[in-house]
Amino acid sequence: MREFTYHRAASIADLSPDATIIAGGTNLLDLMKLEVMAPPALVDITHLDLGGVEPEGEGLRIGALVRNSDLAAHPVIRRDYPVLSRALLAGASGQLRNMATTGGNLMQRTRCPYFYDRRMACNKRDPGAGCAAIGGVTRNHAILGASDHCIATYPGDMAVALMALDAVVEIDGPTPRRVPLADFHLLPGDTPHLETVLEPGEIITAVILPAPPGGQHRYRKVRDRASYAFALVSVAAVIATDGGRISHAALAFGGVATKPWRDPEVEALLKGSEPSDALFREAADILLRPARDWGENQFKIPLLRRALIATLRDATGMETAA
Amino acid sequence: MQITLHLNGATHDLDLDPRTTLLDALRHHLGMTGTKKGCDHGQCGACTVLMGGRRINACLTLACMAQDAQITTIEGLGSPERLSPLQQQFLDHDGFQCGYCTPGQICSATAMLEEMEAGWPSHASENLDGPFELSHAEIAERMSGNLCRCAAYANIVAAIQQAAGTTDHREDAA
Numbered sequence: 001m002r003e004f005t006y007h008r009a010a011s012i013a014d015l016s017p018d019a020t021i022i023a024g025g026t027n028l029l030d031l032m033k034l035e036v037m038a039p040p041a042l043v044d045i046t047h048l049d050l051g052g053v054e055p056e057g058e059g060l061r062i063g064a065l066v067r068n069s070d071l072a073a074h075p076v077i078r079r080d081y082p083v084l085s086r087a088l089l090a091g092a093s094g095q096l097r098n099m100a101t102t103g104g105n106l107m108q109r110t111r112c113p114y115f116y117d118r119r120m121a122c123n124k125r126d127p128g129a130g131c132a133a134i135g136g137v138t139r140n141h142a143i144l145g146a147s148d149h150c151i152a153t154y155p156g157d158m159a160v161a162l163m164a165l166d167a168v169v170e171i172d173g174p175t176p177r178r179v180p181l182a183d184f185h186l187l188p189g190d191t192p193h194l195e196t197v198l199e200p201g202e203i204i205t206a207v208i209l210p211a212p213p214g215g216q217h218r219y220r221k222v223r224d225r226a227s228y229a230f231a232l233v234s235v236a237a238v239i240a241t242d243g244g245r246i247s248h249a250a251l252a253f254g255g256v257a258t259k260p261w262r263d264p265e266v267e268a269l270l271k272g273s274e275p276s277d278a279l280f281r282e283a284a285d286i287l288l289r290p291a292r293d294w295g296e297n298q299f300k301i302p303l304l305r306r307a308l309i310a311t312l313r314d315a316t317g318m319e320t321a322a
Numbered sequence: 323m324q325i326t327l328h329l330n331g332a333t334h335d336l337d338l339d340p341r342t343t344l345l346d347a348l349r350h351h352l353g354m355t356g357t358k359k360g361c362d363h364g365q366c367g368a369c370t371v372l373m374g375g376r377r378i379n380a381c382l383t384l385a386c387m388a389q390d391a392q393i394t395t396i397e398g399l400g401s402p403e404r405l406s407p408l409q410q411q412f413l414d415h416d417g418f419q420c421g422y423c424t425p426g427q428i429c430s431a432t433a434m435l436e437e438m439e440a441g442w443p444s445h446a447s448e449n450l451d452g453p454f455e456l457s458h459a460e461i462a463e464r465m466s467g468n469l470c471r472c473a474a475y476a477n478i479v480a481a482i483q484q485a486a487g488t489t490d491h492r493e494d495a496a
Contacts, residue, residue: 001341003339022387099378
């Protein structure tokens with residue numbers, strides 16, 4: 001690990017654009033040990049007053065420092081936003097969920113092995129260096145949202161559920177602002193080192209959830225082992241039916257894309273339609289229209305199709321959960 | 323930098339490089355070698371300790387960030403003369419082979435049983451609001467952050483199930 005200075009922030013005014021924020025540290029310290037990240041200055045925000053889950057309007061305001069374990073177990077989250085509890089519980093381990101924070105989780109980096117290995121070319125780590133993943137071992141890489149510069153997946157679960165819940169990120173800084181989560185993470189394009197809209201000197205202070213959407217909530221995660229593994233494919237679904245037709249459909253996808261993925265066309269197709277296998281197959285066709293594989297990750301295309309169809313069957317009562 | 327750690331009821335003043343992890347502070351600066359270093363990347367759970375009563379990976383925690391917190395390690399859970407219920411059950415059920423992962427397993431299980439009592443759901447829970455049974459599936463899921471490369475899992479699960487029959491999972495460390 002490279003040397004750094006450590007400072008415990010007493011207030012948000014203590015934050016400096018030159019210092020890297022640390023909260024749970026589960027991803028940042030791992031990357032610092034590997035010297036993939038080498039911040040010269042760390043500012044510890046864990047003693048700031050950024051916790052708590054409070055009502056805001058008809059929804060909720062989740063403080064940036066709320067730990068993943070507390071959020072998953074929160075009675076209101078369990079009751080009104082169960083897709084979020086399920087996604088959190090599907091991620092990491094009991095120990096890591098006790099450390100990881102809501103804000104930090106949104107800032108986690110990809111687990112692309114070429115990003116983690118400093119001997120390998122990586123445009124995310126070293127802009128302009130090239131991408132060793134393309135043409136390399138691509139089993140875990142993205143089939144949606146990739147570019148010729150980066151094919152790394154966004155690895156998380158929490159943000160996938162938050163996407164399906166229309167969450168908004170509250171940011172403090174020189175100009176406090178709120179950004180829909182859908183606009184928070186960036187596609188790699190030709191600047192894969194830029195992963196979010198967060199600017200130096202800005203900090204996530206909360207995540208805002210709108211009024212509970214009701215309906216059926218599902219988080220279906222497909223992975224290589226039963227627990228403590230990143231998603232190959234995950235589907236967050238909030239689906240309501242009314243009079244035999246789908247009245248609300250919010251779907252987000254993890255493990256398959258360069259950012260938490262959502263496709264308005266898929267949801268537009270579903271809304272107002274009667275649930276059927278033919279409809280769900282058409283939804284999968286639309287979702288996968290822009291999909292592109294890089295060889296070894298070709299299996300994610302049929303896997304995502306099946307995971308989406310199975311989740312929709314389950315959420316609309318066509319089939320009980322596996 | 324000057325760091326004060328509250329460990330197993332005692333207070334220690336240390337002069338550490340900011341890069342020192344809580345794990346290295348325990349093992350190399352305080353001589354508390356019960357906590358083990360396995361992967362050093364948060365993947366194996368051998369370094370599991372309790373911070374403020376909650377299980378965490380000491381390898382992914384900076385010692386300076388643990389300042390002011392109450393840290394409990396395997397040495398604080400019990401002693402050879404006075405084993406904690408989980409320590410006793412790991413012995414009775416032969417919940418180990420080489421033993422390297424055991425301190426982490428026991429620290430993790432200690433906090434895991436308290437999470438169960440607090441009504442926390444898990445990925446294996448059919449209903450997010452319970453009831454939660456200490457089934458094999460629940461234990462396997464809730465303990466998935468602790469690997470045992472000897473694969474003594476069957477006996478670890480049995481030890482945890484047996485220990486859960488008691489109400490107090492740790493000796494008073496204070």
